[in-house]
Amino acid sequence: AQSVTQLGSHVSVSEGALVLLRCNYSSSVPPYLFWYVQYPNQGLQLLLKYTTGATLVKGINGFEAEFKKSETSFHLTKPSAHMSDAAEYFCAVIPWGAGNMLTFGGGTRLMVKP
Amino acid sequence: GAVVSQHPSRVICKSGTSVKIECRSLDFQATTMFWYRQFPKQSLMLMATSNEGSKATYEQGVEKDKFLINHASLTLSTLTVTSAHPEDSSFYICSAPGQGNNEQFFGPGTRLTVL
Numbered sequence: 001a002q003s004v005t006q007l008g009s010h011v012s013v014s015e016g017a018l019v020l021l022r023c024n025y026s027s028s029v030p031p032y033l034f035w036y037v038q039y040p041n042q043g044l045q046l047l048l049k050y051t052t053g054a055t056l057v058k059g060i061n062g063f064e065a066e067f068k069k070s071e072t073s074f075h076l077t078k079p080s081a082h083m084s085d086a087a088e089y090f091c092a093v094i095p096w097g098a099g100n101m102l103t104f105g106g107g108t109r110l111m112v113k114p
Numbered sequence: 115g116a117v118v119s120q121h122p123s124r125v126i127c128k129s130g131t132s133v134k135i136e137c138r139s140l141d142f143q144a145t146t147m148f149w150y151r152q153f154p155k156q157s158l159m160l161m162a163t164s165n166e167g168s169k170a171t172y173e174q175g176v177e178k179d180k181f182l183i184n185h186a187s188l189t190l191s192t193l194t195v196t197s198a199h200p201e202d203s204s205f206y207i208c209s210a211p212g213q214g215n216n217e218q219f220f221g222p223g224t225r226l227t228v229l
Binding site: 100101104109 | 160216217221
């Protein structure tokens with residue numbers, strides 16, 4: 001079965017510092033890959049996604065992620081953290097042939113220090 | 115973009131009562147909707163797939179008689195938590211897939227607290 005691993009349930013960075021949230025998937029066939037953000041007591045908002053084509057994907061709020069097939073990874077980055085980036089981030093996949101069914105990673109809580 | 119709404123956003127009920135949560139796709143049709151449960155500080159766990167015009171598909175370990183799902187129309191799915199107990203307290207989120215590009219649109223969630 002497909003699994004998604006997010007290394008680090010909590011990540012703390014200083015405002016202005018680089019944000020790096022890690023995501024690895026287990027699949028011999030690259031799935032569709034997503035990053036979502038969740039603010040407290042709210043639903044999920046799509047940050048970015050990879051389906052096909054360019055492996056470096058740019059999303060909203062200055063985030064980007066790079067699909068690396070050789071590493072089965074889809075890490076999320078942002079050059080400079082803002083206080084407003086503090087939230088829960090979820091990596092998710094749709095395995096090949098699974099229709100629209102998402103499998104989520106465990107989530108990473110990003111904390112931004114002033 | 116596509117919008118999914120949920121109602122209510124928050125509900126508190128007594129143990130033993132039933133609670134209905136609605137999920138609506140506001141500007142698009144959804145033959146399929148997904149229901150997730152999220153416990154505090156945890157990820158989303160898929161509970162079931164709601165199918166318009168047919169029975170829902172439940173994930174392993176989810177009691178279909180306790181979590182009743184009805185996909186009444188192409189824009190509405192409901193989740194009824196029957197005989198709720200404190201351990202059912204959770205954040206319930208629905209989603210509906212968009213057209214073609216494998217994206218899902220999520221509702222804002224419903225916080226259920228069972229006393």
